[in-house]
Amino acid sequence: xxxxxxxxxxxxxxxxxxxxxxxxxxxxxxxxxxxxxxxxxxxxxxxxxxxxxxxxxxxxxxxxxxxxxxxxxxxxxxxxxxxxxxxxxxxxxxxxxxxxxxxxxxxxxxxxxxxxxxxxxxxxxxxxxxxxxxxxxxxxxxxxxxxxxxxxxxxxxxxxxxxxxxxxxxxxxxxxxxxxxxxxxxxxxxxxxxxxxxxxxxxxxxxxxxxxxxxxxxxxxxxxxxxxxxxxxxxxxxxxxxxxxxxxxxxxxxxxxxxxxxxxxxxxxxxxxxxxxxxxxxxxxxxxxxxxxxxxxxxxxxxxxxxxxxxxxxxxxxxxxxxxxxxxxxxxxxxxxxxxxxxxxxxxxxxxxxxxxxxxxxxxxxxxxxxx
Amino acid sequence: xxxxxxxxxxxxxxxxxxxxxxxxxxxxxxxxxxxxxxxxxxxxxxxxxxxxxxxxxxxxxxxxxxxxxxxxxxxxxxxxxxxxxxxxxxxxxxxxxxxxxxxxxxxxxxxxxxxxxxxxxxxxxxxxxxxxxxxxxxxxxxxxxxxxxxxxxxxxxxxxxxxxxxxxxxxxxxxxxxxxxxxxxxxxxxxxxxxxxxxxxxxxxxxxxxxxxxxxxxxxxxxxxxxxxxxxxxxxxxxxxxxxxxxxxxxxxxxxxxxxxxxxxxxxxxxxxxxxxxxxxxxxxxxxxxxxxxxxxxxxxxxxxxxxxxxxxxxxxxxxxxxx
Ligand SMILES: Cc1ncc(C[n+]2csc(CCOP(=O)(O)OP(=O)(O)O)c2C)c(N)n1
Ligand SMILES: [Mg+2]
Numbered sequence: 001x002x003x004x005x006x007x008x009x010x011x012x013x014x015x016x017x018x019x020x021x022x023x024x025x026x027x028x029x030x031x032x033x034x035x036x037x038x039x040x041x042x043x044x045x046x047x048x049x050x051x052x053x054x055x056x057x058x059x060x061x062x063x064x065x066x067x068x069x070x071x072x073x074x075x076x077x078x079x080x081x082x083x084x085x086x087x088x089x090x091x092x093x094x095x096x097x098x099x100x101x102x103x104x105x106x107x108x109x110x111x112x113x114x115x116x117x118x119x120x121x122x123x124x125x126x127x128x129x130x131x132x133x134x135x136x137x138x139x140x141x142x143x144x145x146x147x148x149x150x151x152x153x154x155x156x157x158x159x160x161x162x163x164x165x166x167x168x169x170x171x172x173x174x175x176x177x178x179x180x181x182x183x184x185x186x187x188x189x190x191x192x193x194x195x196x197x198x199x200x201x202x203x204x205x206x207x208x209x210x211x212x213x214x215x216x217x218x219x220x221x222x223x224x225x226x227x228x229x230x231x232x233x234x235x236x237x238x239x240x241x242x243x244x245x246x247x248x249x250x251x252x253x254x255x256x257x258x259x260x261x262x263x264x265x266x267x268x269x270x271x272x273x274x275x276x277x278x279x280x281x282x283x284x285x286x287x288x289x290x291x292x293x294x295x296x297x298x299x300x301x302x303x304x305x306x307x308x309x310x311x312x313x314x315x316x317x318x319x320x321x322x323x324x325x326x327x328x329x330x331x332x333x334x335x336x337x338x339x340x341x342x343x344x345x346x347x348x349x350x351x352x353x354x355x356x357x358x359x360x361x362x363x364x365x366x367x368x369x370x371x372x
Numbered sequence: 373x374x375x376x377x378x379x380x381x382x383x384x385x386x387x388x389x390x391x392x393x394x395x396x397x398x399x400x401x402x403x404x405x406x407x408x409x410x411x412x413x414x415x416x417x418x419x420x421x422x423x424x425x426x427x428x429x430x431x432x433x434x435x436x437x438x439x440x441x442x443x444x445x446x447x448x449x450x451x452x453x454x455x456x457x458x459x460x461x462x463x464x465x466x467x468x469x470x471x472x473x474x475x476x477x478x479x480x481x482x483x484x485x486x487x488x489x490x491x492x493x494x495x496x497x498x499x500x501x502x503x504x505x506x507x508x509x510x511x512x513x514x515x516x517x518x519x520x521x522x523x524x525x526x527x528x529x530x531x532x533x534x535x536x537x538x539x540x541x542x543x544x545x546x547x548x549x550x551x552x553x554x555x556x557x558x559x560x561x562x563x564x565x566x567x568x569x570x571x572x573x574x575x576x577x578x579x580x581x582x583x584x585x586x587x588x589x590x591x592x593x594x595x596x597x598x599x600x601x602x603x604x605x606x607x608x609x610x611x612x613x614x615x616x617x618x619x620x621x622x623x624x625x626x627x628x629x630x631x632x633x634x635x636x637x638x639x640x641x642x643x644x645x646x647x648x649x650x651x652x653x654x655x656x657x658x659x660x661x662x663x664x665x666x667x668x669x670x671x672x673x674x675x676x677x678x679x680x681x682x683x684x685x686x687x688x689x690x691x692x693x694x695x696x
Contacts, residue, residue: 055496056496106673106674107674114672114673114674114675115498115499115670115672115673115674116498116499116673117496117497117498117499117500117501117673120498133500134457134458134498134499134500134501135457135458135460135461135500136430136458137430166429166430167430169429169430169431169434170430170431170461171431171433171461197401197430198401198402198406198409199402199404199405199406199427200401200402200427200429200430204427204429205429205430206429266409267409271405271406271407272405272406328674328675329674329675331675331678333672333675334667334669334672334675334678334679335667335669338668338669338670345638345668346667346668346669349637349667349668349669350667353667353678356684356685356688357678360684
């Protein structure tokens with residue numbers, strides 16, 4: 001019931017051996033564009049971080065096909081429980097780069113009100129992209145809960161839970177898969193096996209023969225896919241999503257890919273990742289690979305690719321400049337949303353903080369008002 | 373004596389313990405080759421090999437559970453939890469197991485392990501890379517909770533914790549990792565647990581604090597001089613078991629007390645100090661005990677400088693109790 005050889009669709013020359021992805025031309029190009037957006041967003045954030053204009057970012061280079069391919073299998077009514085390395089899932093579904101940049105700067109327009117670190121996005125529209133939590137694995141049983149609730153409520157929603165190879169060692173992974181197996185929940189578990197959990201290589205993370213097989217003990221089929229092959233990731237995710245929607249239960253997908261950057265902007269992977277691994281995976285870059293497919297299918301030429309890349313890069317650079325202009329959130333945002341209603345003791349602490357800021361001449365408009 | 377940062381002092385303390393005692397092991401996420409995300413365990417794997425300094429799978433529950441077992445079986449595990457914010461999968465192992473093993477077995481089994489973990493704000497880490505969770509753990513009989521604030525104490529308290537027969541949670545103020553430097557003796561020495569340190573002498577007001585709030589309180593004390601207030605600063609160093617008599621002596625001698633911590637106020641450690649004084653030294657007090665703390669909210673990101681007590685907030689409190 002578990003596959004072991006990674007499924008591939010796109011060959012080295014861009015050919016697909018007669019496979020029909022059953023996606024309209026516009027959809028294929030949308031996937032391509034989303035991958036370009038991820039890479040541009042990534043590169044710009046890296047520069048912003050190096051220049052001290054944002055505090056932190058998470059490199060996504062190399063993982064784009066996994067993110068976008070998986071996201072493309074979902075409807076807008078489905079839910080995503082993302083990891084922090086899933087920029088492409090949001091961008092594919094149409095979250096504006098500007099919205100994401102507001103979070104990177106933690107400014108007043110950030111949907112999470114500047115409370116979270118950069119890359120800890122949360123969106124409700126155009127798809128439920130659930131608020132990212134730093135503690136690894138906590139979201140996995142929550143995704144199962146959403147899926148189970150959907151069934152109880154008679155909805156045909158499917159939930160995608162995304163996590164890394166390291167995430168499979170968390171308590172949440174095991175309880176989440178166990179519950180989903182017992183309940184046959186409409187959930188798809190996507191394990192992005194990028195070979196490393198910060199500096200911990202796969203062989204020190206697990207003695208198991210890969211990650212897909214871990215589903216088996218929970219009664220969940222496992223599928224291994226080449227995570228740098230967008231069409232292959234889409235294919236297996238779509239099959240898992242359709243099966244879940246039809247009441248067939250959960251699937252565990254292991255996408256084999258590689259993190260071309262550091263774990264985060266605070267990490268230097270050269271301290272622990274052997275140089276050969278970067279060389280090996282550089283040749284398997286998911287973007288040129290999909291480009292070759294599009295070219296072979298007559299959907300893209302070099303000029304169009306360059307133009308599209310320039311367009312998305314400009315869009316994201318503009319978003320970064322715009323987000324940087326927005327000021328920090330109001331002081332009030334420290335104290336609101338702790339509860340639905342503001343308790344007296346927190347209100348008092350807030351009022352003292354406003355007074356203090358006013359006395360110091362640091363108060364800004366909006367600081368001193370609580371929402372009622 | 374070498375001048376080291378707090379981080380280097382911890383690294384030196386670990387190295388010293390590993391050199392002195394072959395049963396000391398260091399493990400956790402990314403502590404081996406990478407040397408820890410803050411580099412507290414840098415070069416330990418190089419010097420002592422991967423049998424004594426190694427990475428584990430990504431499971432805090434596994435790390436602490438395994439450390440308990442190793443400690444039961446004669447080793448001296450020093451486990452690292454990458455951020456205190458990620459310790460909660462191990463809460464069960466710490467609270468239900470490590471802290472209760474001696475008691476529930478009538479002293480037949482014990483778990484003398486050390487869990488090191490960086491805590492606190494100041495690095496723009498938002499909700500999950502900034503928390504100060506000491507109060508959860510100080511509510512746990514059987515556990516010891518230690519918080520250094522100087523390089524000298526960091527090494528000496530760490531060595532004392534490793535030598536201690538009971539489980540110790542060693543909270544490292546990450547904001548001070550590289551920002552404080554001080555003289556650190558070479559080789560082995562211990563700073564006795566459950567002892568206070570008078571970080572600054574003064575006769576008018578006592579400020580009790582620990583970890584990253586010690587330099588903040590010292591700065592406030594310096595600035596109080598301008599308004600003629602002579603402030604004593606006491607670094608608590610060990611929160612559990614607390615040197616209660618020491619706290620009471622300082623409280624009685626100045627009659628005016630401020631407590632500073634970055635953790636939320638409600639049921640925070642300041643409440644314990646305040647209650648202790650109310651019960652046993654009220655007749656000496658000239659003013660109510662005032663707490664300067666983080667807010668009773670999660671830890672924000674962009675506005676963390678408003679959340680974290682700074683010397684000006686401490687100064688306000690000092691003036692309030694001085695002029696009460
Ligand atoms: C419970 C918990 N422990 C530790 C961490 C610190 N940490 C953040 S990411 C990470 C590695 C995660 O690796 P993996 O799951 O493979 O995801 P990847 O970063 O490779 O995408 C660690 C240890 C955390 N966030 N949560
Ligand atoms: Mg990984």
